[in-house]
Amino acid sequence: xxxxxxxxxxxxxxxxxxxxxxxxxxxxxxxxxxxxxxxxxxxxxxxxxxxxxxxxxxxxxxxxxxxxxxxxxxxxxxxxxxxxxxxxxxxxxxxxxxxxxxxxxxxxxxxxxxxxxxxxxxxxxxxxxxxx
Numbered sequence: 694x695x696x697x698x699x700x701x702x703x704x705x706x707x708x709x710x711x712x713x714x715x716x717x718x719x720x721x722x723x724x725x726x727x728x729x730x731x732x733x734x735x736x737x738x739x740x741x742x743x744x745x746x747x748x749x750x751x752x753x754x755x756x757x758x759x760x761x762x763x764x765x766x767x768x769x770x771x772x773x774x775x776x777x778x779x780x781x782x783x784x785x786x787x788x789x790x791x792x793x794x795x796x797x798x799x800x801x802x803x804x805x806x807x808x809x810x811x812x813x814x815x816x817x818x819x820x821x822x823x824x825x
Contacts, residue, residue, distance in 0.1 A: 698742035700810045700817040713808050713820030724804045727823035733795045738810060741790040744781055754782035767811040768794040771801035
């Protein structure tokens with residue numbers, strides 16, 4: 694059976710585990726350069742399904758008319774649901790999804806806080822995020 698979505702978060706280790714390919718206000722989030730509660734992060738992923746408007750096959754996603762996912766994923770950071778501000782194709786890239794989410798004030802802190810995208814009943818791999 695073909696699924697309409699199969700979310701997966703990219704990681705810096707390129708094996709689907711460990712630190713997520715997640716940008717914060719100052720760039721790539723690392724233990725040496727963590728994000729803070731209230732910050733907005735950009736999570737890079739694949740498998741988030743259809744977008745509207747549809748992007749041309751094999752062409753970079755436009756930046757003037759954002760291609761948003763038809764379903765907004767739930768972003769759980771340390772077991773706390775983050776506020777999703779955008780979910781869609783990353784402008785200028787081919788087939789790369791970007792989910793922008795704001796960390797809640799009560800999000801846990803640490804070097805390896807778990808991050809998961811949930812798309813309907815399907816969950817992504819678990820990656821980590823450094824939060825101070």
